[in-house]
Amino acid sequence: xxxxxxxxxxxxxxxVEMRDDPYLQGRPxxxxxxxxxxxxxxxxxxxxxxxxxRSAQASAYARKLCPGLIIIPPDFAKYKAASRQIRSIFxxxxxxxxxxxxxxxxxxxxxxxxxxxxxxxxxREIRARVKAEVGVTISCGVAPNKFLxxxxxxxxxxxxxxxxxxxxxxxxxxxxxxxxxxxVGPATRDHLNRxxxxxxxxxxxxxxxxxAAEFGSFGPRLHQLARGEDNRPVSPARQRKSLSVExxxxxxxxxxxxxxxxxxxxxxxxxxxxxxxxDHYRITKIFVKLKFNDFTQTTHEQVAKELSxxxxxxxxxxxxxxxxxxxRLIGIGVGFIDLxxxxxxxxxxxxxxxxxxx
Numbered sequence: 001x002x003x004x005x006x007x008x009x010x011x012x013x014x015x016v017e018m019r020d021d022p023y024l025q026g027r028p029x030x031x032x033x034x035x036x037x038x039x040x041x042x043x044x045x046x047x048x049x050x051x052x053x054r055s056a057q058a059s060a061y062a063r064k065l066c067p068g069l070i071i072i073p074p075d076f077a078k079y080k081a082a083s084r085q086i087r088s089i090f091x092x093x094x095x096x097x098x099x100x101x102x103x104x105x106x107x108x109x110x111x112x113x114x115x116x117x118x119x120x121x122x123x124r125e126i127r128a129r130v131k132a133e134v135g136v137t138i139s140c141g142v143a144p145n146k147f148l149x150x151x152x153x154x155x156x157x158x159x160x161x162x163x164x165x166x167x168x169x170x171x172x173x174x175x176x177x178x179x180x181x182x183x184v185g186p187a188t189r190d191h192l193n194r195x196x197x198x199x200x201x202x203x204x205x206x207x208x209x210x211x212a213a214e215f216g217s218f219g220p221r222l223h224q225l226a227r228g229e230d231n232r233p234v235s236p237a238r239q240r241k242s243l244s245v246e247x248x249x250x251x252x253x254x255x256x257x258x259x260x261x262x263x264x265x266x267x268x269x270x271x272x273x274x275x276x277x278x279d280h281y282r283i284t285k286i287f288v289k290l291k292f293n294d295f296t297q298t299t300h301e302q303v304a305k306e307l308s309x310x311x312x313x314x315x316x317x318x319x320x321x322x323x324x325x326x327x328r329l330i331g332i333g334v335g336f337i338d339l340x341x342x343x344x345x346x347x348x349x350x351x352x353x354x355x356x357x358x
Contacts, residue, residue: 002108002144003108003112003119004142004143004149005107005119006143006149007105007107007126007138008138008141008153010046010136010137010138010157013031013074014031014048014072016082019136027068027070028048029069030043030062032073032268033059033268034059034073035063036060038058038059038264040056040265042272044062046158051065052065056265056268057265074272079102080276083102085134089130090105093114093122094112095236096108097236101273106234119142123161126138127140138159139156139159139161140153140161140162142161143163143164143169144169145230147182147228148172148230150182151180170227173201173228174199174204175199176199176200178193178199178202181200182225185329186248186250187249201226203222204226206223207223241335241336242336243333244331244332245332246266246289249262249330252293254326259316259330260317263330263332266332267309270334280338281336282337283306284336285302285304286302286312286315286333286334287300287301287332288316289319289333290330290331293325295328296323299319300315316330
């Protein structure tokens with residue numbers, strides 16, 4: 001039985017800003033773009049969330065929800081420095097660390113000799129050291145697999161620790177709302193609910209064949225996760241070929257104009273995630289994926305050396321013209337080469353400048 005920890009910093013960018021400026025303590029704070037230039041919120045603290053402020057929200061709308069909201073431009077150099085400190089702490093307990101972003105990672109501590117081999121004690125020690133040495137809080141989930149560990153880390157946020165023991169898995173998962181399953185967005189959740197499936201326990205009433213008939217290739221995965229099963233290893237040395245973000249919308253986007261209006265928020269998310277990618281990766285292409293309301297999907301890509309909102313808009317327009325139907329999901333992403341393994345014919349710069357959407 002594996003011992004997996006999912007560690008996730010609490011409102012990381014905002015937490016670093018509050019750490020460095022005591023004036024911000026107790027006040028609603030967000031990190032994001034200028035409200036006057038169609039900026040987007042990257043993250044916000046819990047004081048701001050009480051007003052309904054959320055990440056990927058337009059900064060101007062967030063300011064309407066919370067007139068006293070303090071919006072700070074992102075300082076990625078500072079966040080990366082804090083992230084390196086936190087990752088160094090992780091490596092003090094195990095070499096099996098799989099970073100997901102600047103502020104979260106999976107750790108496999110199954111064979112760790114630290115803290116008498118107790119994953120719970122290791123998670124407690126990590127939380128204490130991150131708070132003392134980095135000055136931010138981190139929530140941890142401990143479980144026998146990655147799926148459950150990620151759910152557990154969110155269970156008692158902020159600054160929390162939640163443990164799912166092996167003999168508790170089936171009882172815990174049985175009552176878990178389907179919306180908590182990784183990969184289940186609002187549209188899939190609504191689809192499940194229409195079938196009378198509100199919890200993972202409900203999903204267990206369906207055979208793998210019935211789920212595959214309703215949800216295609218995701219059906220067998222639902223069948224596994226509803227039973228708390230997840231055999232994915234923690235992969236510290238995986239090589240990236242691409243990075244993307246996507247959003248499934250509660251209401252279908254009716255036309256290409258509505259789709260285009262969603263691109264700045266998606267671009268902000270993608271640029272934020274790209275900041276965590278090592279410098280030896282270089283962009284070779286940009287792509288846009290659309291899933292229409294009839295569940296057909298298409299992808300259009302272009303060779304490119306850097307991200308560009310105008311290029312994304314062009315790719316989106318071409319992709320939408322293929323079906324000209326309302327859109328339920330938009331994804332954008334980039335393809336990479338790894339300069340350690342590939343011969344680059346030209347010198348490419350991943351970030352010559354900040355690429356945050358205006």
